[in-house]
Each structure stands twice: as structure tokens, then as C-alpha cells.
Amino acid sequence: MLPELGHFALILALLLAALQAFFGIAGASASRERWMAAVIPAVAGQAVMVGTAVACLIAAFVSDDFSVNYVAENSNSALPLFYRVTALWGAHEGSLLLWILLLALWTVAVAIGSGRLPARFAARVLGVLGVVSFGFLLFTLATSNPFVRLDPPAPDGRDLNPILQDPGLAVHPPVLYTGYVGFAVAFAFACAAMLEGRLDQQWARWTRPWTTVAWSFLTCGIALGSFWAYYELGWGGFWFWDPVENASFMPWLVGTALVHSLAVTDKRGLFKSWTLLLAILAFSLSMLGTFLVRSGVLVSVHSFAADPMRGIFILAFLVVMIGGALTLYAWRAPLLKSAAGFELGARESFLLFNNVLLVIAAATVFAGTLAPLISDALGLGTLSVGPPYFNPTFLVSMLPLLALLSVGIHANWKRGRLKDSERTLLLSFVAAAVLGCGLALGVWAGGGLLGALGATLGVWIALSSLVDPIDRWRRGLSLPRAVLGMTVAHLGVALMVVALTTVQSFTVERDVALAADGSARVGDYEFRFAGVQPVEGPNYSGVGATVVVMRHGSQVAVLRPQKRQYWVQRQVTSETAITMHRGNNLLLALGDDLGAGRWSLRVQIRPLVSLVWLAAFIMALGGALAASDRRYHVAQAAQRAAADALGEPAR
């Protein structure tokens, strides 16, 4: 009964999404107050219906209802309760439902916050979000219904993919999707502004906090995914330029550009058409990611089961949504004129460079990701693009971006007189060069050019970011959250640069074959293999090794990597053992049984690798701080009053 209720709730949600879209967009165009008044109830009703559908599916998982196909394929009676809940988004249909749920929650948040917006504009924003939600609900109901019954029911389920049986699964997809879906809000604001034809800088200010929050979630989601791949999958790295990783990274790069470009449009009324385009692009790339993962056009570790029908549906939806938005853009953008100019050395120029370089970076990732597809479409055969392409091309756009970041922070709005800050600029650079090279040569000798360059750039960005807050503090000025957030995020960037270049330059990796009580020396560490024992889990069995890690004769850690075989899916996974010691990340993966008590072990020593994820979280924290600035709320209330005043007839 419950699965049918969930299915029915989804159909009702589809109808409510249609109403929300129609009353929002048509109501605003026809200036019908009563139509627009129906939008908020439609939003609330849709959220309740989607919530009901999700609850029904979770109930089916928890109660082991193997008459539901999706449950039978992704759960098992031996699966622990926690994973039975997270199995909800373990495969295509359920993760789509999660997408829809998050969109409904974002829409509710926008509806609550829309009290500060002019009524027509708010109706249009919610209307556009209704169109997005309608498309995804229709997609789910037409091609990917998670409530399909099995007749007769399966005696037991096929179990959740063992790779996904990890706490990381519980967190990574929802956080990542919250970021993806959040860009729908920026997209909806941009479309509403274009529909309205009022493309002043107001829409940019209204959009800023939403976009920054979405960006923070996306940053966290990508970092969690990278951490999860490292820790659970034991892939021995934190970034692989896998098509689906790229699919999340492209919207991040464009979203980063958007966050900066919105600042310019908000503060100075410039880059208006560019900001609109970026808002459309960021969400388009999120949708493209959905397409790539679910259509089976690209081969990736993240692929869901290939289904060309789904691909055709999403593609049609992409053409309607993105094609529609870009048509609107081609129609409206020519009407825009920038209110003011700026000088070459002004902060605007640096943010323009920032945007161009970030978009170039996204374009190179895009080209590399789609190259296999294009080569295949043109009949040129199968092409494989990997790190040898991505690493250098990405570096080419990132290095100037980072250098310009350090200079740009010192620049003023509008005026191009860098002279005012010339001394600080020079001082910070010299200090950074000395410190950076000193670090690279002294502490970690042998890092080469990349190590020295990374350390210098990182220190330079950190020092430059601190100039403004320190200056404000010395002059006794307050530090608004927006500035604090920006500083924190840029410090995160600095840390990321140092961490990434250090890891790249100093990683040691070795495969060793050890008999019981044998030992191997890798770097400064000695690994003593104490042998393997069988292990039993609730739904798997396997072997676990015990390895004692020593450094200079004293014990550092005991690592227990495992190899597990899951009973139902017969899949073998490697549980790596990881420990931190003095900033070094030691990773141990159990390889194959070589016979006669000998096992192969893969040892990796990565200095500072955990700082990569820490840096990403610091960046996300900066975003969250900036988005919480009071300015947006106060300013929005004031603008609402101004907009209402404008709406009244002149006396």
C-alpha cells in the first residue's frame, strides 16, 4: 500500500509543480494577483507530497519490502538499518528522488525568503523553479519510477552495492546535490530577471547569498567525495579526472566565477550580461552532470546502469530548459548597458581576469571530458583522456589566477591606482617568496620547482588576504561577515595551493611483498607485517592484516587493512587503513595472497594530504560566513520598501 501512496504523492507533486510554474510565470506576466497568490501554497503542497514519497520509499527499505523492485535491487535483509535508509540514494531512481526532495526544500527556503522581494519577481522565481521541478518529476515518473512493484516479490534483495556501504555514502550525495540544486536558484533568479526585463543590479544582490550557500555545499560535497574515494575505495589518490568528478567540478569552477561576478554586478553594476550567462551556465553544467551520469554516454566509476531512453529524456529536458534560458538571454542581454566604466588596475579588472581564467579552466575540463564522446560521434574511434592532459592544462589557467588573486585583493573598486598599495603588494610578495622558497628548500628538501612555486603562491595569497582585515583592525573598523568570509575562503585557497603542490611533489608509493613478521622500509617509516586473520561482518566475510608502523624505533600506529567479500553481490572491496602522523598521511591497502603466507601490500605516504580536504572545508566555511552577512537582509528589506514605493502611483 505504502509504495502506491508514494507513487500517488509523486503524481500529485507533478501536478502541483505544473501549477506552481503556470501561476508563477503566467500570473506575473498577466499581473493577476490571485494567480500569484496560489504559488506559495503550490510550493508548500509540492514539498509535502515529495516528502511523503521519500518517506514511503524509506519505509519500504526499512521494512524489507522486496516487492518493490528498487528495494529488491538495492537492499538485503542482512543490511544494517543505517544503510537501508541511505540505500534510498544508492542507485538511479532513488537518487533522482533525493534531487527532487532537495529542490523542493530549496524552493521552500526561497519562498520563505521571498517575503523581502517584490511579489511579481518572487512569483517568477518560484515559477521557474516549478518548471525545473516539473521536468525532474516527469522524468522520474516516466522513466525511473522507484515504486515499481515486483510480482511475485523477491525472496530477498540483491543488496546495496558494497562500495556504497560506508558512512561517506550517507553524506556525500546529499551534500553534493544540495550544491547542484542550489544553482537552480541562481538560474531561477536570472530567468526571472530576464522575464521581467528589469536587469538592474538588484537581482544580483538578491541572488548572492543563495549562490554562495549553494557554492559552499558544492565545495563540501566535492571534498567529501574526494575524501571518500581516498579512504573507502582505496584508489590511492584524491582526484582522478573521472568524467563524473569533472561533471561536479565544472559547475564548481563556473559557480566560483559566478560568485565573484555577482559581487561586481552587485557593487558596481557591471558585467551584467556576463553574470546572467554564468548563472545559466552554472546550472546548465549541473544538469549536464546529471545527464552524463545517468545516460550511459560516458564510462565512469560513478555510472548508473546505462539506459538510452533516460538519456533521450534528459537531453530533451536540457534542450527545453537551457535552450529556453539562452534564447531568453539572446533576446534580453542586448538591452543591457553598463552604467559605469573602470580603469585597468581596478578591482573590476582583476575579477574579470578571475572570471575569464575560471571559465577557461572549466572549458579545458569540459573539452577533456567530452573529447571521447566527440571523437566517438565523429567516428574517430575510442579516445581516452586522462591526467596527462588535465594536470598541465588545468595548471596553465590556475597559476595566473592564483597570482592575480594576490594582486587583485589589494586593488580598489573603480580606480586603477595600485600605487596606494604598491608597498604592501611588494612587501607581501617578497615575504612570500622568501618564506615559500625557504619552506620548500629547508623543511621539505627536494620538492623541485612545483613545491617552491606552490609554497610561494600559497603564502602570498595568505598574506595578501590578511592585509585588509588587519588594516581594518588597526583603524578600529568593524569586520563585516562578508569581508571575513572572503578572507577565510581565500585563506582556504592558500592552504589548498600549498597542500596540493606538496602532495604532488612529495608522495611516496610502493608495492611490497611481505611474509608474516617481515618488514619493509618506505621513507622514514618501517612497516612490520604481523600476518592476516579472517574477519566476519554482518553481510560480508574477508581477511584483515595487522601491520605495525614504526619510525626511528618507536611505534607510530597499528594499521589493519582488510579485504572484504560481500555475500550477496560477491564483490571484493579493499578497506584501506589510514593514519595521520606529523601531517603525513600513511595509507595501507591489502593486495593479493601470494601464497606461503606472503601478501602484497601497497604503501603510500602522502605528506599534508588531509590539508587538501581541510582547505576545501575552510573555503566552504568562508562562503557560509559571507552568505550570513546582515547586509543582504537589511539591504533587501530596504529595497523591498523602495520597490513598493515605486509601485505606488505618484501623488
Place this chain on the structure above:
Amino acid sequence: MNRFLLPLGAFLLLAVVLAIGIKHSPEKGVIASPLVGRPAPQFSLPALSDPARQVRSADLKGHWYLFNVWGTWCAECRAEHPVLLKVQRAGIVPLIGLDWKDDNAQAREWLAQLGNPYETVAVDASGRAAIEWGVYGAPETFLVNPQGIVVYKHVGALTDDTWAREILPRVSAVAAGS
């Protein structure tokens, strides 16, 4: 020329590439099996029609066969069934079924209701044989040549397209050559 039309043009071009990508995608959705190019696993299992009789892999040597893994609990197998019946009517390659972790009575009822496309059905109640074939989930289909070598594996429901594009050419090319 309105330069603001450029993004739209670029996007439409991309949509065309993606559409071509979808057209080519089914052959990419195939999960490569380490078994392809290697001898098919040996088995000796009771027949569904008569549990006293054994179906032996050794007896299958000397001609082509399609090894189809199915179960009455498997939803996709029901969707695949009409295609299997067509394959049987074509009479080019016999189908050998592996009834995987299933109830015998239900399986017989299934074949009586939907039609029996199989020359023989072997019963794999414990799931051991499926493990040896590296089955990830039903339905899966393996094409085995007269020398007992697996030459092709299809994951998921067999379609008319897969039959025409992947299986038929492999069988007829060799038949024409010999």
C-alpha cells in the same frame, strides 16, 4: 549578427553531439567480463524439467549456444522473455537457461505461462554456478562458441538490437567462414 546568440548556438551544437553519444551508448554500457575469450566455466547441474537428469557443460561442446541467467524473481527477465522467444524461433543458436536461486515449481509455471525459449534449463539453487560465471545480476547472457570459449557477454535484458548487432554477426561470420 547578435553576439548574444552565440551561447545558444554552442549549446545546440553540444546537444547534437550528446544525441549522437546516446545513439552510440548501448554498446558502451556493456560491462566487460574477464571471461570473454576464456573457456566457459564447467558445471553439472540438475535439469529443471527433470531434476534427476544432469545438464553438463561438457555435453554442450561442439555447437554455439547462448547461456542465459534468469530467475522468476527478476523483473527485467520478464521484460526480456519475448526477445528470448524470438531468438528461439530464429533457430540459429540454442538457448541454455540457468535458473538462478529460484523455486523450481515457480520456474516451471513461468515457462508454462510465458512460453519456453530454452533448449535446456539448468537449476542453480545455491548460486554457485552463477558465481563461477561472474554473474553480477540477472539477466545476463553469454555467447559460447563450439570450442567452449565465451565470445560475448551481455549484461541486462537482451534486446532485438543486441541480438542483431552483437550476437548474430558473431555467429554467422564464423558459419560463413567454415
